[in-house]
Amino acid sequence: xxxxxxxxxxxxxxxxxxxxxxxxxxxxxxxxxxxxxxxxxxxxxxxxxxxxxxxxxxxxxxxxxxxxxxxxxxxxxxxxxxxxxxxxxxxxxxxxxxxxxxxxxxxxxxxxxxxxxxxxxxxxxxxxxxxxxxxxxxxxxxxxxxxxxxxxxxxxxxxxxxxxxxxxxxxxxxxxxxxxxxxxxxxxxxxxxxxxxxxxxxxxxxxxxxxxxxxxxxxxxxxxxxxxxxxxxxxxxxxxxxxxxxxxxxxxxxx
Amino acid sequence: xxxxxxxxxxxxxxxxxxxxxxxxxxxxxxxxxxxxxxxxxxxxxxxxxxxxxxxxxxxxxxxxxxxxxxxxxxxxxxxxxxxxxxxxxxxxxxxxxxxxxxxxxxxxxxxxxxxxxxxxxxxxxxxxxxxxxxxxxxxxxxxxxxxxxxxxxxxxxxxxxxxxxxxxxxxxxxxxxxxxxxxxxxxxxxxxxxxxxxxxxxxxxx
Ligand SMILES: [Zn+2]
Numbered sequence: 169x170x171x172x173x174x175x176x177x178x179x180x181x182x183x184x185x186x187x188x189x190x191x192x193x194x195x196x197x198x199x200x201x202x203x204x205x206x207x208x209x210x211x212x213x214x215x216x217x218x219x220x221x222x223x224x225x226x227x228x229x230x231x232x233x234x235x236x237x238x239x240x241x242x243x244x245x246x247x248x249x250x251x252x253x254x255x256x257x258x259x260x261x262x263x264x265x266x267x268x269x270x271x272x273x274x275x276x277x278x279x280x281x282x283x284x285x286x287x288x289x290x291x292x293x294x295x296x297x298x299x300x301x302x303x304x305x306x307x308x309x310x311x312x313x314x315x316x317x318x319x320x321x322x323x324x325x326x327x328x329x330x331x332x333x334x335x336x337x338x339x340x341x342x343x344x345x346x347x348x349x350x351x352x353x354x355x356x357x358x359x360x361x362x363x364x365x366x367x368x369x370x371x372x373x374x375x376x377x378x379x380x381x382x383x384x385x386x387x388x389x390x391x392x393x394x395x396x397x398x399x400x401x402x403x404x405x406x407x408x409x410x411x412x413x414x415x416x417x418x419x420x421x422x423x
Numbered sequence: 424x425x426x427x428x429x430x431x432x433x434x435x436x437x438x439x440x441x442x443x444x445x446x447x448x449x450x451x452x453x454x455x456x457x458x459x460x461x462x463x464x465x466x467x468x469x470x471x472x473x474x475x476x477x478x479x480x481x482x483x484x485x486x487x488x489x490x491x492x493x494x495x496x497x498x499x500x501x502x503x504x505x506x507x508x509x510x511x512x513x514x515x516x517x518x519x520x521x522x523x524x525x526x527x528x529x530x531x532x533x534x535x536x537x538x539x540x541x542x543x544x545x546x547x548x549x550x551x552x553x554x555x556x557x558x559x560x561x562x563x564x565x566x567x568x569x570x571x572x573x574x575x576x577x578x579x580x581x582x583x584x585x586x587x588x589x590x591x592x593x594x595x596x597x598x599x600x601x602x603x604x605x606x607x608x609x610x611x612x613x614x615x616x617x618x619x620x621x622x623x624x625x626x627x628x629x
Contacts, residue, residue: 176592176596178596178599179592179599180592180596183570183595185592210603211603214552214606215599217548217549218459218556218567218568218571219572221458221549221552221553221572222572223454223455223458223464224451225450225451225453225454225455225468225471226454229450229454229468229471229472230447230450232472233446233450233472233475233476234439234442234443234446236472237439237479238439240480241439388483392480392481394480395477395484398477398501398502398505399498
């Protein structure tokens with residue numbers, strides 16, 4: 169056995185990973201080779217010193233980790249409810265705007281059906297000049313709903329009202345054809361990860377085929393794309409504004 | 424281990440207390456991996472925290488196929504390697520250089536103190552090994568830390584680093600050899616090292 173061959177077995181010896189046969193060969197070589205005996209002694213010493221460098225983790229590491237997790241979890245909920253709040257506020261603006269328009273046209277009080285929709289006690293007697301008050305009161309009501317963390321109700325209410333309004337954001341299916349990931353992220357209001365291969369984490373996720381043949385996988389939380397992006401060094405696109413749902417996407421582009 | 428699986432499942436369902444148990448169990452190995460990869464306690468603390476955060480976020484991707492420790496070590500080493508590459512891409516004039524040197528200097532002395540003079544020499548030696556580790560290639564640093572500090576078998580190192588077991592064996596030999604060469608080059612007396620070694624078996628007498 170050469171000294172070079174012995175080198176690997178020296179290392180294996182220290183790690184208790186040699187087979188009995190390898191160990192016998194090594195001992196035979198060591199008996200005849202002072203240089204390798206010296207090398208083994210040096211390896212043992214370096215290993216021992218390396219091990220002696222082991223330290224206790226900082227006392228506050230554990231608490232800091234748990235605090236960060238609590239904050240992140242709270243932050244995600246807050247982000248979601250904030251967006252729900254925005255959606256409701258926008259929807260209300262549409263309704264109030266319609267009310268104002270109608271009031272202005274008829275020169276009379278707000279119409280009953282629309283105010284009833286808002287379920288504001290004072291609504292039936294609101295004069296044309298009192299939109300501001302109406303808005304304030306309804307927003308207060310919605311805030312109370314959000315405080316009750318009845319998010320579902322608030323979120324469900326949002327899109328319904330949106331649908332009634334003429335929206336500029338409703339149409340752009342055609343843009344998905346280009347598969348601009350940034351555009352896609354904005355459309356979906358969620359992070360979009362771009363990948364050229366099917367990652368194991370995507371395998372069980374719901375998938376849709378876009379018009380250009382690209383596959384869009386729906387990841388089950390909003391942080392999933394961020395995590396995958398870090399794990400695989402894949403590019404991540406973040407939307408101008410996040411949507412209400414706790415999910416993100418992985419975009420599999422044909423190569 | 425079944426206990427650990429229970430905690431993992433609870434944590435996957437969002438139970439922070441269960442995750443807290445996992446942090447307690449793994450904070451020392453995770454921190455020490457970060458410490459040896461970066462060479463300084465400040466970065467190690469940040470990266471260990473980042474690793475646990477990412478573990479929390481990505482926990483649902485853990486499917487019990489490998490050991491949880493394997494999954495966590497792999498995630499942690501990715502965090503460290505990302506960090507080191509980022510540092511290389513954007514080398515900054517660090518304001519904490521002084522801190523780094525200080526922290527590298529002050530090694531904790533946990534063992535019952537030997538004679539002061541010996542202690543000084545011993546600390547110097549440990550500093551030299553720590554510094555030599557920093558000059559080692561990332562892959563060598565990682566594999567040596569996983570083996571010597573974390574005390575993992577070749578099999579587990581192989582799955583953490585995506586290598587064959589045979590490659591782990593030969594790469595560890597090369598890593599040890601390189602580390603020894605760096606120590607010799609920087610003027611370290613390895614004979615002194617060996618006199619401090621706890622292993623008695625293979626001492627050379629020259
Ligand atoms: Zn030899």
